[in-house]
Amino acid sequence: MATDTLAPSAAVTAPKIKSELMQQRARAARIFLVPMLIALAVVAGWPLIRSIYFSFTDASLSNLDGAQWIGFGNYLRWTTLDSGAVRYRGLLADPAWWNAVWNTVRFAFISVSFEAVLGMIVALVLNAEFRGRGLVRAAILIPWAIPTIVSARMWSWMLNDQFGILNDLGMRLGLLSQKVAWTATADTAMTAVLVVDIWKTTPFMALLILAGLQMIPKDIYEAAEIDGVHPIKQFWKITLPLVRPALMVAIIFRLLDALRIFDLIYVLTPNSSATKTMSVMARENLFDFDKFSYGSAMSTMLFLIIALLTILYIWLGQVRFDGGDR
């Protein structure tokens, strides 16, 4: 009898117990998230809000606290001259800024494209089994492991117009008729920066893609071999679709990085309008030119442009962060 009376009440309480358990889990999850959120708010949220705020003021480095609110003046303001002509000023009307935007976008697009293709090739090679693969995998990471400042300095010596090894080799092999100032010439500066960046970050791309490649089960390649799928077809029909989710995420990481490029250009080609990017320009204005509010406006715009491009990429590329088809 006792069990007869117990059974229905147990059935009634069962769902409640479950939801209570769920609540406990959700509570625990929130508690675990708090330190992270606090850290993010302090190191990312606060500076971001301050930057956005300063971009609407006339703040200068020497007078941050006395900044006055001037609205959108840093972005766009206009004065009507006596002659009736309207003169636009501010960030949105600054050709140097738009040159920097173009430089950045061009740099990001070209470098990430090359890195994706080269990274894929390197990853495919590293995914094959051969003697000493572990060693090669470690070795290929070296360019990425060297601090950017160090590798940029290294390359700037290699690219040096007087003493650089590249000019020396080019002259000896008869490829160059005269020594070229790779980083200082407007025509070659961007290419020089691109080469160094591609050299430096291809390994990173390769490793991310390699991780994706290793998720693909080996047996489907055997099935493909029995199906008579040519290796090149195997790549386009099997490998690429299956590694696509990992590749898309790798590209987005690199894209975010490339759009913020600063250190390499700052060291390699300082003050060249051919390579000056948004970050470089923002820093110049913030600290060198004592136009703190103008630099803040640039930082804010940089943030907006990166956000826009990223959203566009995720939307157009249908990137899924849950691992895609697998």
Added chain:
Amino acid sequence: MASIELRNIRKSFGAVEVIKGVDLEVRSGEFMVFVGPSGCGKSTLLRLISGLEDITSGDMLFDGKVVNALAPSKRGIAMVFQSYALYPHMTVYDNMAFGLTLEKGHDKAEIRQRVEKAADMLQIRQYLDRLPKQLSGGQRQRVAIGRAITRDPKVFLFDEPLSNLDAALRVATRIEIAKLHENMHNVTMIYVTHDQVEAMTLADRICVLRDGHIEQVGTPMELYEKPNSTFVAGFIGSPKMNFIGGERAEKFGAKTVGIRGEHLTITPNEGTWSGTVIHTENLGADSYVYLEMGTEEPVVVRLDEANSYKSGDTVHISPMADKIHRFDAAGKPVN
């Protein structure tokens, strides 16, 4: 139709020799099962036949022609993998049609017809638009079999196709594979398993492998009735054959005698041997009694009905005289 002949096939991975000289003929249209414990080389042998692995030495012949250097896709084979090996990003239809679309000389209508015919055979027609991840394990394995059928192969290779399925599904799929063999009687099938029940139920002939060698080849009943080593005797049949050595075996003129559980009878007052019951299992239709009688492993008696023996009971057992297997010191049968 294809007969397959293996002539002194050897395979080494580095310094380790896995297949140590195998001679075997698989007849055209035959269902051959490779069976053996893990590590015996049965899967490797299948992969050598498929061409996924290179032969280290020896000759592989399909219909009398040496195919040692022929690519897998040119051998007229289809293979069903243990892990299904379906293309995860393609629908069931595309999975089945992929191989055909890449071959020259098949138009779309023909491909569709062949895929649908295979799908009907396996009752997976309603899943053709789904992705593999939307299917259960049993359905996936059927798709894998369907993909193999669509290729219209001369030789069908199965690499432990049922081992990822649960027990009930395994039995159902086993029956389907047996039916498939009936319907495709001119297709040679080679099936690898470590499960002797699958081997016994599916095979026309079984090839028992051990440590890279063929131990015995024969029909299931030949292996059951005339195993030519203690290894085969112990591997084929469930429960495992009982081996009794020492003085008890010497009386029969052998180093070891083997007797299956179903060929032992429990006799009330006296019998050939006696032992103590240590465990009983009642399976409904039949039952097992485990006896301790000084042998390496307890002796199992299989009874046709439920039993009421209890642990600690002393019972007498007698083997059926014509069912005794006698083996010498090397584990070979004594004539």
